[in-house]
Structure formats: C-alpha cells, structure tokens
Amino acid sequence: MKVFGLTGGIGMGKSTAAQLLNERGVAVVDTDDLARRVVAPGQLALREVELAFGSDILGPNGQLRREELARIVFSDPVARQRLEAILHPRIHQLWHTQLQTWRAEGKPVAVVVIPLLFETQAAGQFDSVICVACSAATQRERLQARGWSPEQIEQRNAAQLPVAEKMARSNFVIWTEGALEVHARQWSYVLPTD
Numbered sequence: 001m002k003v004f005g006l007t008g009g010i011g012m013g014k015s016t017a018a019q020l021l022n023e024r025g026v027a028v029v030d031t032d033d034l035a036r037r038v039v040a041p042g043q044l045a046l047r048e049v050e051l052a053f054g055s056d057i058l059g060p061n062g063q064l065r066r067e068e069l070a071r072i073v074f075s076d077p078v079a080r081q082r083l084e085a086i087l088h089p090r091i092h093q094l095w096h097t098q099l100q101t102w103r104a105e106g107k108p109v110a111v112v113v114i115p116l117l118f119e120t121q122a123a124g125q126f127d128s129v130i131c132v133a134c135s136a137a138t139q140r141e142r143l144q145a146r147g148w149s150p151e152q153i154e155q156r157n158a159a160q161l162p163v164a165e166k167m168a169r170s171n172f173v174i175w176t177e178g179a180l181e182v183h184a185r186q187w188s189y190v191l192p193t194d
Helices: 014-023 031-038 044-053 066-073 077-105 136-145 150-158 163-169 180-189
Strands: 002-008 027-030 109-113 128-133 172-175
Touching: 002 014, 002 163, 014 027, 014 109, 014 128, 014 180, 027 031, 027 077, 031 077, 031 109, 044 066, 044 077, 066 077, 077 109, 128 163, 136 150, 172 180
Parallel strands: 002 109, 002 128, 027 109, 128 172
Antiparallel strands: none
C-alpha cells in the first residue's frame, strides 16, 4: 500500500481534498476527526484535558468546549504543548491502527490528513507528502467566512510552520485557488490510478 501524508495551512483545502479523495474511493483518515474522537465524553483524554485546563473547558453536557480550549491554547504556546502532549500520541496510534487495517484489506493507496505533519515529525512515515495551499488572501477570506477574527487567524497561523515551508518540504503541492474542478484535476497527477 502506498501511503501519502496530506498537510497544509488552516483553511487551505485539506477537508475539501479529503472529500474529493473519498469520492474517488481513496482510503482517507483525517486526524482532525480522530482528535474529536479522543476527546469525546467518556474518553480518558478528555479527563486529562479537563485536569490540565480546568472544568471551564467542558459544557453542561460534558462535551468539550472547543472554542474555550482554543482561546487558552492559541494564546499560550506552553498550554498548546501541554494539550498536544495529551492528544498527539493517541491520535498517532489511531491513524497507525487504521493504516494496518487498510494494509490487511489490500487497499492500494491511503492518505492521512495531518495539519501538523511536519511539526510532529511525521513526514518520514509516508511514501510522499502532499501539501494543499492557497494564497494568504484566499485563506483569510475562507476563515473569515467561518466567523474567525483576524486575531484568531493570526494565532492559528503562528502555531504552524509557514505554508511556504510546508510547500518546500513536501513532495507535491496541490493549489486550491479557483474552481473545485481545478483542485480535483490536480490529484490525477499525484495519486496512482487503478
């Protein structure tokens, strides 16, 4: 099985890429989805996050208040590192387990979406790394459309490698400006076909 790591800056098209790949029948696991799973009510990681950051990060229904946790960790690099130390090993184990399952099933290609792929030193675990990217102006427009403030955008970007460095360190770059069809067509040049 050929395994690709997919990364990119926030709002640059990783989720759209994952959807396009799923529609083509490619096995995709998104670590953002795994991150939500490990902090679901009843999970040990949620309890550890609560102990580290206080009960204010939980809503009345026991769900993680993501915006409150983000407010804390994106304004304090030490707090962010503490959160990553709780979550990243669990997320890493989950995507590795998924890859083992797909290998056993004989899947020809798999893609793991990891926003912090280079930051977590995961690049060496893939046959190739793909970065999805767009201009800073388009990124800003996309994130503002989600309701993010300029400060939130700046904090999230500061927490990751600059997208230019991610692009330079990747084997392939998918440019996500413009029409969805243009984005989709680029995958034919990157992923092996059946």
